[in-house]
Amino acid sequence: MKGRFRFFPKASIGTYLIAMALATALPIFALVALLLAQLEDNQRSTLRRETAQDATALARSIDRQLQDMATTLRLLSNSPELENNDFASFHARTETSLRTDNLYVIAVDETGQQLLNTRRDYGEPLGKAGNLPSVEAAIKSGRIEASDVFMGRTSGEFVYNVTMPMQAGKVRALIITQNAGDLAKLVTTEGLPNDWSAAVIDQSGHVVASAGATNIGFGQPFNPDILPSLVNFSGVYENKQVLPNAMLGYAQIPGWSWKTVIWGPVATAQSSILTTWRFLIIGGLALMLVAILAAYIVARQVRTTIRSIADMAIRMGEGHIVAPIETSVIEANQVAVALSNASFDRSQTEDRLHFVMNELVHRTKNLLTLVQAMMRQVAKRADSVEAYQAAVVDRLEGLSRSIDLLTSEQWAGASLRRVIDIHFKGFPQAAEQTEISGKDFVLKPDVVQNLGLVLHELATNSVKYGALSVPHGRVRLSWRDAQNEERNEPLVVFTWEERDGPVARAPENSGFGTTIIKNHAAAAFGGTVEIDFPPEGFYWALTAPRRNLERA
Template identity: 20%
Template sequence: AIEAELQVLAASPSLQDGDFAAFDRQMREALKIRGTSIVLHDTKGQQLLSTNRPFGEPLPRATNTEMHDRVVATGQPQISDLILGAVLRRPILVVGVPVFRDGQVVYVLAMGLGPEVLSSLLEEQNLSPDWTAGFFDRKGIIVARNRDLDRFLGKPVSPGLLEAMRGPVENWLPNITSEGIPVYSTFRRSPLTGWTVAIGLPREFVDAPVRRARLLAFGGGGAVLAASLLLGWWMARGIRRPVEALTDATKALGRGEPIGALVGGVRELDEVGNELRNTAATLARNREELESTVAERTRELAATNKRLRAEIEAREQAQSALLQAQKMEAMGQLTGGVAHDFNNLLTAVSGSLALLEPRVSDEKSLRLLHTAQRGAAQGAKLTESLLAFARQQRLNPIPANLNSIIVEMTEILRRSIGPTVEIRHALAGELWPVLIDTGQIETALLNVALNARDAMPGGGLILIETANIRGASGELPEEVADQDCVLVSVRDTGTGMSPEVLERAFEPFFTTKEVGKGTGLGLSMVFGVIRQSGGAVRIRSRLREGTTVLIYLPRAIEAAKSGARLSRQARAVGGAHILVVDDDPDVRWIIAQDLQEMGYDVTEADSGRAALAILERGTPCDLMVADLVMPGLSGLDTMRLARRSRPDLKVLFASGYADLSRFGADLNSHALLKKPFKLET
């Protein structure tokens, strides 16, 4: 039992990762179950952690390394003889187990036990006070005793018993106890640990009735010598048989066998026989009780081990999920920043190309210009996928029924994935509505289906299922565990993923396809859209067993609040004045040129402060086009300050970012242009 507890503790991820501070805490928690101390040694015997000392305090080397060396040499659990503890300096027993890393023993984890643990086991047997019982280690040292333990702890067992213990694993013999009491001793040695348990019955208890019977047999007077001899012969013959029966019964008692009725005709011998029979019955009951106790404790230990393993597994999963979430969050921030900067570049490029197009007349130049415009458009789609992963795109969520969306787009899915892949549905009835951008969820499902198709080059099956899941069911990921959700499951019969690929499946630009066959943004876009919508997404996959993508979306409680949208006109309305505010000079110039060619009067400002100064001078302004993210004052801050003096000022925001929540306000009531954009559309 103790060995199993230590092996569970030795499998701790904290120990495997070298986090000694965390493992020290786990050791102290485990000590509450049993034991006097838990110590972690290196393979040389140096103590690294000990529950006997505060964490970080210097520790000594082990004083007795015999058991430690056996663990290192064999790679198997071991138990020590009675030793003196290195820190507390008192007699203890030590159980040690190996700690492996890459197949090699790197540590020895040991638990110390006081001798009183074994003594309590003897007390539970309710032995007669006249009997002597004890546990002895490999060297024959007294480890536990039912009588006078303080007097004899750590001393050698009596010479006669020690000699007998070197022979068969179980036996009986006439013996003298350490106190000098003559006894009949029966013992058994464990082949696993080399330890011995022995019980001694006082010889006086067995022999006195026999001696009294013999005195009766030979106590007659000289006058009746012949009769006495005859009577003695008859009684001796009658006594010999019950004495031999008593001897056989004593041997059976030592072997733990049951004893039948012993009736020899001599009252004293019959009394001894009855006592032996009662003793055998008592020992049998005690053995049954001990086995029952061991079984009960084994069940308790199994439950404890199961709980510890579950806690360790849950902790590992939580740590892994936390690390993965932190990694994805960091990648999202980096990706969003790159996409924002790239969108500014695309705005300048696509704007310049749009201004250049009317000025180009020859066909070859127009063809080159259109090629450049298509490249810019592809770049815009790329940044849109990056922003989806980074959860920084603008969503227009509405209450929607996912069953309806799936049914309506099934034909599109079939055309997209080809005839070799079959699509089936298993849609739940009365599916709850969800608050989602329908266009984005359609794109997400299409990306999942295309990935499934690519994993089935020879054809296969895609099964799309939906279900309602209650928040209290315990079936939801931790991100949405406290709310009702709708589940969309997309399962394929493809090649599946290895654990290494599965771990990186949501990373942007990660792909197992050949160069030019994929961007690695499909699943990352799915991850970003679902997380930005308040949901969660998981992937279950094994090589050659297919893949299942699980999408969890919160149940819609109220209708989406759709904000007003500022309509854009293709041409100017009678000399309108527009203030363009952007810290990027190329983007600002392109927007200004485009607006001027459309007939607007344009004023430029390179910052929010500059824009406020222009407005304070009384410059006409019918519309302010402002970058949302700028050094100093953001576009949102600039609008708030400007409306103090011009409360009716209309504002159009433009940004490569679109994560509205990061600015601390709901921008649904404001128009937002996503860079890159074309003002004439």
């Protein structure tokens, strides 16, 4: 042992604390000195990287807006009103739903003639779509495209279109249009150095929207000397003749023909870095002196505390019952209390262990009862040992997910959304084909298990026979609050609705799955279950008192 500590001589705790403060501070200041020597070289490369990252971040923001518009087009393209050429109904529904987002929908035929335009009241005379070449290009390519910025005939402002080619009735293309001024709200210089600017550029090199010190107007051409050099997916452009003492970062918006650019003077970006490092050195030196003084003061206090704890331990070792001492060190007080209460720990531990064992036995019995009931139901309807084994394993896996979730939550219940997510992990297609809505709340532990079984059966049936068995099928899982007027009691209504899948048909025989989603669900939650098989898709609804579901 002596050899192990030969480099650490005997010394007071104060000496070691001061030495520790110096050993910590000196390497830090040595590193600061090295960083300052390299700062001039490194700060420019850091600025290049951050400029490219800022341009990419802006590109992602604009991409999210364009993708949202494209998603809206895909949803609208499935409207039955378009197939039936019921443009009046489509106009009324679409104009109301998109009004708050300042988005407008245009439907055109194969000649580019507008069939409807939600900027205008339905029935008003309409001409051909503005920027017709972009519409024709989208129809020819067969994919969703964003147009260049142009002056809108109807709005009288600069606008841009996102066009989706389609074939539904007379409609050959569906367009969402938005004022460039609304898109400009996403273009911000927040987080950029002073006097820096940002812009979105369309395929023809015109500015769709911009912000910052160099605010370029809508539809104005961007610097033609710079654009030919922006050939990579993202990067940084520097040219002392074109952009003296400045830097420009750019990024291609993925999947679109637009670019984003960030540019500004290098000096404003670097000044804050140098100032920060100067303050760091001055403040660091002052802090080191304060740390040494504080280490000395703390050492004196800690030394007194340690001696008091040592005296208490000696008296306890002699067989005395001692009361905990009170010191200015919280941890030392905790040690004193722990030593004082040591004689009582064993009985408390034994009581706790007994409680845990009883709780474990209770929960194990409940789980075994549930598993036995499940296995009996499956056995009644299994045609073979293999079918019986597969059915039992599948349902045990679903039950296991609920138990894992409850275990992670200390068996105190779990949120409804987490129950849905953990059971849908076993069905990869559910993530993209299922729409989930409803206000989340925390379920009781037994509800987590029973609802998990029900959700597992609903998803399994859908994958085998319903909407999740085909790529274009959709499932809507939702829940909402309701009220039992007779008992003045709050209720929760769960619904599972399928569409765009195979034609729904009622099963000839009622199997274990039907027993779970109907009889078991109604009994477990003290509610009622409604099941229907309309041609457009299977429908299931559970209405149950909220007090039976929600954890108090």
